[in-house]
Amino acid sequence: MAAAQPAEDYRDRPDNHQLDHIPGTWGYPIVGSALALIDDLLSLSRKHKAEYGNISRLRLGPQKGLMVLGADNFQKIFLDRDKNFSAEMGYVQQLGKFYRGGLLLRDFDDHKFQRRVMQTAFKTPAMKNYVAMMNPIFDNQLKNWPTGKQLVFFPLIKELLLEIGAKIFIGVEDYKEEADVLSDAFLNVNEGLSAIVHLKLPGTKFYKGMKGKDALHQFFADIIPQRREGDGQDMLSFMCQEKTDDDSYYTDSDLIEHAAFLLFAAHDTTTSVLSHMMMYLGLNPEWQDKLRAEAASIGKDDLEYDDLEKLKLMDQCINECLRLHPSVPLMTRRTINEIELDGHRIPAETMLFLPGSFNHREAVHWSNPEAFDPSRFDSDRLEHKNHSFCYHPFGGGAHKCIGLHFASMLAKTFLHKFLLQYKFTVPEGYAPKMNWVPLPKPADGVPFTIEKL
Numbered sequence: 001m002a003a004a005q006p007a008e009d010y011r012d013r014p015d016n017h018q019l020d021h022i023p024g025t026w027g028y029p030i031v032g033s034a035l036a037l038i039d040d041l042l043s044l045s046r047k048h049k050a051e052y053g054n055i056s057r058l059r060l061g062p063q064k065g066l067m068v069l070g071a072d073n074f075q076k077i078f079l080d081r082d083k084n085f086s087a088e089m090g091y092v093q094q095l096g097k098f099y100r101g102g103l104l105l106r107d108f109d110d111h112k113f114q115r116r117v118m119q120t121a122f123k124t125p126a127m128k129n130y131v132a133m134m135n136p137i138f139d140n141q142l143k144n145w146p147t148g149k150q151l152v153f154f155p156l157i158k159e160l161l162l163e164i165g166a167k168i169f170i171g172v173e174d175y176k177e178e179a180d181v182l183s184d185a186f187l188n189v190n191e192g193l194s195a196i197v198h199l200k201l202p203g204t205k206f207y208k209g210m211k212g213k214d215a216l217h218q219f220f221a222d223i224i225p226q227r228r229e230g231d232g233q234d235m236l237s238f239m240c241q242e243k244t245d246d247d248s249y250y251t252d253s254d255l256i257e258h259a260a261f262l263l264f265a266a267h268d269t270t271t272s273v274l275s276h277m278m279m280y281l282g283l284n285p286e287w288q289d290k291l292r293a294e295a296a297s298i299g300k301d302d303l304e305y306d307d308l309e310k311l312k313l314m315d316q317c318i319n320e321c322l323r324l325h326p327s328v329p330l331m332t333r334r335t336i337n338e339i340e341l342d343g344h345r346i347p348a349e350t351m352l353f354l355p356g357s358f359n360h361r362e363a364v365h366w367s368n369p370e371a372f373d374p375s376r377f378d379s380d381r382l383e384h385k386n387h388s389f390c391y392h393p394f395g396g397g398a399h400k401c402i403g404l405h406f407a408s409m410l411a412k413t414f415l416h417k418f419l420l421q422y423k424f425t426v427p428e429g430y431a432p433k434m435n436w437v438p439l440p441k442p443a444d445g446v447p448f449t450i451e452k453l
């Protein structure tokens, strides 16, 4: 049987809003349920499940579509055997102005072709080298963290990960010199993403974001020819040197889009998981001690690639943070064809909103789901295997996160360095409000105090 082909013109059609046959609510005029989502996406998802079931109508500002819950439904959507779901159309309204050619905003054959250029940057020899590059960056910044006074983790880790991004992703050698241009441009784009009004008027967030995008693209355009000629070991250099089947290089404009999207996809997600990690290790000092002992058991100051798999407890803690607070809180797709899902007829061009944290905490799959309990990932429990799609912090199927091993490597290399040098505490009775957007994190950025070991 021939493989299903997506309808050619699905990108040109507007979103379908004819969804009155499906239970749910459009919420308040104009904003719909956007404010409830910003406040607490998990509670909103649970409310929808209790009132309407796994599939329900939802409006988020200008977008009307369906909230989809449940591991079976996620499995069908992510595996997408019949090419019914477009990631490009799912994300275009949210990200399209800034990241139109990013990998997640491409579908099917085009996506497959473009994903190849990125895969080259994640091969084992490249990964080995990235760990080696990370160690001195962490050393240099960690040594300046003052002891004995309260610090805030979020801005510190953001700064650290911007340096990692500049050096490992793009091959910037003199970070101090180029950091301002690069990080300003990148941070402005991210601010632009949160703009509610998309008008290019000077002084607005959106305007700043568009300027940031131009600066970022120009920065990449200027360095791509050098990266093609050189023998750099950074991600951009690997991508620049990759060739297509007809022996030509990927185009500069594709490479610019990939480099910008890669920074975006990697930065906030890893900042988010490490912020949660600090919160939980501060609240659970016994886990902090266990991870420190595990880090010490490697017997080295600098972790190497082959050591990573030995850090099993760290893996469990990272997994548990991502279960409780997935860094991409809401994934999206748009239907290409009319489909049936969970007993509902869903027309073509319908937006689907997929909140990850609901399945991650559904009691049918997890014991005591609200508790921080990293041992649930231990080989004698393996709760995440209770359903192949009850745990999906990195998505699944064709668009599954290409950086998942890099993310884990980064988190482990940081934790290994940090825990071997410092012991830390969070304030007594610490119970921060949690942010869901633009990235999940403790709202106060995690206040903490370090003590040299």
Ligand code: HEM
Binding pocket: 087, 103, 104, 105, 115, 261, 262, 265, 266, 267, 269, 270, 273, 322, 326, 327, 328, 331, 332, 392, 393, 394, 395, 396, 398, 399, 400, 401, 402, 403, 404, 406, 407
């Ligand atoms: C804890 C860290 C991370 C988490 C939780 C995470 C999560 C995700 C998720 C959920 C998706 C799929 C979204 C969807 O299907 O709708 C995704 C895609 C992606 N991620 Fe990550 N990510 C992380 C770190 C990274 C890093 C470090 C990189 C790069 C080095 C990266 C690069 C990408 C790219 C390029 C895609 C698009 C893949 C495609 O469309 O084929 N991510 N990520």
